[in-house]
Structure formats: structure tokens, C-alpha cells
Amino acid sequence: MDFGISGKTAFVAASTGGLGLSVARGLAAEGVRVAITGRRGELAEKIAAELQADGHSAVAVEADLSTADGVTAAVERAVELLGPIDILVLNGPGPKPGAAASLGADDITAAFELLVKPHHALVSKILPGMRERRWGRILAIGSSGVVAPLPNLAVSNTGRAALAGYLKTLAAEVALDAVTVNMILPGRIATDRVAELDRAAAKRRGTTPEEIQLESRKTIPARRYGEPEEFGAAASFLCSAPASYITGVALRCDGGLIRSL
Structure with a gap:
């Protein structure tokens, strides 16, 4: 299938590793010009160079998306290097584990500071241009915990x-402006973040x-962790032209882990 997004531009938040990197690679393989972003500028440069060596179009943007100024600087730099942004992939680090009964006020504040405010700031900067051009894709990397x-x-x-x-x-x-907004919900994808959670559970x-991994695989009908490439391919489809009638959806990529429809 032709995804119809070759030549489009994408800003992929927190894409120097994990699921963000898998999505950036998936989009680059479809001919999208991708901004690799992260606090580790040297790593972003290295990844962009690797993608360029494979014949893809990518640039590096050192970015601290935890502040409003950081978001503004990152978006302006990406637009300077790539032009207007057509695809925005929202992503960021996961917060520390913890039980609900032990949450304090600071933890609740952290949930919004880490998982809502930076994404809202990015949307606020990039969405107006999408609406004006009447084409855009916003995709958030979430978690099966949403369901x-x-x-x-x-x-x-x-x-x-x-x-x-x-x-x-x-x-x-924004549907009338031909901008779609979706989430993709990973299950157990074989990333460093999941390995960290497995180590924390083991401890x-x-x-x-x-042992934790073995137990986890038993709860997944596919009996394995997902591959980052599989996740990147699913995300890329939601950003594609053929997916223009899919919006407001949370798509699970979890090997059947969540048993509801």
C-alpha cells in the first residue's frame, strides 16, 4: 500500500530511543522527512546521520520539551530545517512506577506536567498550520493503561x-480541517522502558x-513481546493518507493483551 506521505514532514517527540525512534524510522521508510528530537543532541545527530546513510531524510533537533520555551525553540528549529510540520507524533518518558494508594499531591501534579502539558504545548504550536493547510496528522504514543x-x-x-x-x-x-488526531497504545513492546519495568517488578x-518476562508473555495471546518495527509500522499507517477517515481512535498494538474489543 502506498501511504501517500512521501515528502511530508514529521516532528517526532522524544525520538532518540524506544517507541519514538521506532515511529521515526517507520515514517522515514515511507519517505517522510523526519525531525529526530531529544535532549541528547549528539544522539539525535547520530540517529539522523544513520537514517540519511540509509537514503532517508532526517534532521536532528536538540530539544527539552519539558518547558514552554523548550517547545517553542524545538518547533522553530524543526520548521527552519524542514518547513511546515505535517505530522506531529506526541511522545515522552514514562513516569516512575507507584501504587494509587501511595500517590501524593506532587505525583498528581507530575502526571500532568509530564504527560499532558508538553503535548498540549506542541499541539498549540503546530496545529494552526495544519488547519490552515487543511492536512495534518497528530498521533500520540500512549499506553494500554488508557483502556x-x-x-x-x-x-x-x-x-x-x-x-x-x-x-x-x-x-x-478539527476533523473538518482534514486533521486527524489519534492515539496508539503499545502493550509489551521490546524497548528499554519495558525492560526497566521488568527489572523493577523483579526487584x-x-x-x-x-521470570517476569516469562510471566508477562503468558498473559499475551501472541505469547511474545512486540517488535519496535511492528509498532512503527502501525503508527505510520495512522499517519498515512489512506487513514484519513480514522480519527479520535485509540488503536492497540499489544498482541491481544487487552481482552476487550
């Missing part, structure tokens, strides 16, 4: 659910990460 809250990830569950509510509302408001339960 079924995950144990011991109370801060993540809280912040991501708030982001989902904002994006679902936004999707209806908490007095066992090994390998």
Missing part, C-alpha cells in the same frame, strides 16, 4: 487518561527479570 489501568503505574494511568480525553475532544473539533517481587 485498562496497569498495576503499579498509577501516575502513568492518570496522566495518559487525561491526555486521551483532551485528544478525543480535539479530534472532533519488587524478589525474582529475576527473566
Whole structure:
């Protein structure tokens, strides 16, 4: 299938590793000109150079998206290098694990500071241009916790659910402008973040990460963790031209982990 996005531009937040990098690579493979962003400027440069060596179009943007000034600087730099942004992929680091009963006021604040405010700031900067040009894709990398809250990830569950509510509302408001707004919800994808969570669970339960992984695979109908490339391909489709009638959707890429439809 021709995704119809060759030559489009994409700003992929937090794309120097993990799921953000998998989406950036997927979009680059479709001919999208991608801004690789992250706080580690040298790593962003290295990844962009690797993509360029493979014949793809990519630039590096050192970015601290935790502040309003950082968002403004990153978007302005990306537009300077690539031109107007057609595809915005919202992504960021996950908060620390923790139980709901032990959350403090600072944890609730952190959920919004980390998982809502930076994404809202990026949308505010980039969406007006999409609406004016009457084409755009906004895709947030979420978590299956949006559908079924995950144990011991109370801060993540809280912040991501708030982001989902904002994006679902936004999707209806901009549909007439040919801008789609969706989320993609990973299950157990084989990234460093998931490995970190497995190590934390192993430490908490007095066992090994390998045992945790074995138990986790047993809960997944596909009986394995997903590959980053699979996740990147699914995300790229939601950013494609053929997906123009899909908006306000949370697509799970989880090997059947969540048992509801």
C-alpha cells in the first residue's frame, strides 16, 4: 500500500530511543522527512546521520520539551530545517512506577506536567498550520493503561487518561480541517522502558527479570513481546493518507493483551 506521505514532514517527540525512534524510522521508510528530537543532541545527530546513510531524510533537533520555551525553540528549529510540520507524533518518558494508594499531591501534579502539558504545548504550536493547510496528522504514543489501568503505574494511568480525553475532544473539533488526531497504545513492546519495568517488578517481587518476562508473555495471546518495527509500522499507517477517515481512535498494538474489543 502506498501511504501517500512521501515528502511530508514529521516532528517526532522524544525520538532518540524506544517507541519514538521506532515511529521515526517507520515514517522515514515511507519517505517522510523526519525531525529526530531529544535532549541528547549528539544522539539525535547520530540517529539522523544513520537514517540519511540509509537514503532517508532526517534532521536532528536538540530539544527539552519539558518547558514552554523548550517547545517553542524545538518547533522553530524543526520548521527552519524542514518547513511546515505535517505530522506531529506526541511522545515522552514514562513516569516512575507507584501504587494509587501511595500517590501524593506532587505525583498528581507530575502526571500532568509530564504527560499532558508538553503535548498540549506542541499541539498549540503546530496545529494552526495544519488547519490552515487543511492536512495534518497528530498521533500520540500512549499506553494500554488508557483502556485498562496497569498495576503499579498509577501516575502513568492518570496522566495518559487525561491526555486521551483532551485528544478525543480535539479530534472532533478539527476533523473538518482534514486533521486527524489519534492515539496508539503499545502493550509489551521490546524497548528499554519495558525492560526497566521488568527489572523493577523483579526487584519488587524478589525474582529475576527473566521470570517476569516469562510471566508477562503468558498473559499475551501472541505469547511474545512486540517488535519496535511492528509498532512503527502501525503508527505510520495512522499517519498515512489512506487513514484519513480514522480519527479520535485509540488503536492497540499489544498482541491481544487487552481482552476487550
